[in-house]
Amino acid sequence: MAYNFRNRNLLNTRGAYLGSSGSDSESQDDSDPDFLTPSRTPRRSTQNNTARAGGASSIRNLSGKRARGNGEEHKRGLRERHRRRRKRFSQVPQAQISRRTVLSWLIGSGVIEEKEAVWYVAAQSGNILGEGKVNREGILCSCCSGQLTVEEFEVHSGRKTRKPYQYIYLAGSQVSLLDCQIEAWEDKEEEERRTFNNIQPASKAVDRNDDACMVCADGGDLICCERCPSTFHPRCIFMEIIPQGDWLCPYCICKYCGNGNGNGPLMQCSQCEKKYHFRCGGETLDLMNPPVAFCGSSCRKIYKGLHNLLGSQNELHDGLTWTLLQRTDEPFTGSYGEEEYKRIQCNSKIAVAWLVMNECFLSTVDRHTRANIVQSIVYNRGSYVTRINYSGFYTAILEKNDEIISVASIRVHGKRLAEMPFIGTRGEYRRLGMAYVLENCIESTLCSLKVEKLVIPSVSQLTGMWMDKYFFSRVQEERLVKELSLYNTVMFPSSVVRLHKNLAMLPDLNLSPQENEGHF
Ligand SMILES: [Zn+2]
Ligand SMILES: [Zn+2]
Ligand SMILES: [Zn+2]
Ligand SMILES: [Zn+2]
Ligand SMILES: [Zn+2]
Helix, strand or coil: CCCCEEEECCCCCCCCCCCCCCCCCCCCCCCCCCCCCCCCCCCCCCCCCHHHHHHCCECCCCCHHHHCCHHHHHHHHHHHHHHHHHCCCCCCCHHHCCCCCHHHHHHHCCCCCCCCEEEEECCCCCEEEEEEEECCCCEEECCCCCEECHHHHHHHCCCCCCCHHHHEEECCCCCEHHHHHHHHHCCHHHHHCCCCECCCCCCCCCCCCCCCECCCCCCEEEEECCCCCCEECHHHHCCCCCCCCCCCCCCCCECCCCCCCCCCCCEECCCCCCEECHHHCCCCCCCCCCCCCCCCHHHHHHHHHHHHHECCCEECCCCEEEEEECCCCCCCCCCCCHHHHHHHHHHHHHHHHHHHHHHHCCCCECCCCCCEHHHHHHCCCCECCHHHCCCCCEEEEEEECCEEEEEEEEEECCCCEEEEEEEEECHHHCCCCHHHHHHHHHHHHHHHCCCCEEEEEECHHHHHHHHHHHCCEECCCHHHHHHHCCCCCCCCCCCCEEEEEECCCCCCCCCCHHHHHHHC
């Protein structure tokens, strides 16, 4: 037996896998205990601050120039008081929340109380321009009893900063919704969902390698990479002869020359995550922007294209919008410039998107690391183990009136390949073509970035739908199977069918889903 070829026993039993689901034609599975059926929460009496809200006409030290100097200290004090007060709220379980909005997430996290009074405060003057009460759908305006989204409440108050969370304050604690978002994001429970998956070998472990094949996620006789924890079944990477010496996996060698050493230092591409020598064709590290480096111009273009889209709501038909999200760890400076504001919104929506995904999919646990796969993907958690390193994932969401109704996870492995392991729609919006709308937005984005192929997993019942309605085909050809084995895509058990689609073949995206459906 070759030195790097070992039998690896699985440490843990297989987790529950589901694969791709949540498409429009999928029915709800109520039999599973992990499946949470959203229901309306019973009303409860709440303590409000309406008396104070009604009386005041302006607040000092809240925003604009007057917030400078000891205003910052004052704000910190308010936030601290709010944090303490919050402990008295009786928390509503997230599962019982009927609408998946940022506000409902804040209410579910216990940061805001339902029916809490809010003010829209003018940036410069500090004058109160609007008053209302928070609920899960949005804000109930006090002047006209209109039910408004957060953005509509700003417009209704006569402003259009497009940063409404920054200027809407809780009347009681005088903390902005934006500060509430940061507070909820920094909550311990929330933080645990996104921490780096720092799996280290046990001190008594024989070796530091993974127990599951990177291609098929099964155990057995695996060949181990000498440089990283990845392991493979030789048959899964079409290896006929087991090498006698050190062996390096496809993620530890230069994507151009195939060597793991020589030709200068190996760098990692920020987009496709493959290693490369810059002498072999990749780019040198950009010293102005050290954390990013690219194996070539196509990866650079894809990376820039995706990053430019981050956090921007793209308007579609019928009041729908779609947005590309990715969690970021950059610290908040408190300046709340446009970029920072966007980042805070991105992170909050990631938290809401996870709650939607959790409704749509059975909990899928990596049997070796016990990592919750869907959760780790939505929060793009990193790991030293390539197989469960999800740091390159993006989350695409479809929203209507601030409510997230469909969510998809996508990762682009360079210009050749993108994957979409999960796409889900909330129960009450299924069979309305919502996943179809979101999938089309993702496809046209990938097309504009010149990505050539999209792969998805599908449970066998849905394979026909993906093939007929979305024009996917089965991954069968050996040449394609071989090519895909070189990419670190999320793996599912063998009962899940792999489908692929060449992105040049697109239906007319300018038609609405109903019109398109008529043509198929
Ligand atoms: Zn009104
Ligand atoms: Zn395998
Ligand atoms: Zn390796
Ligand atoms: Zn090279
Ligand atoms: Zn690359």
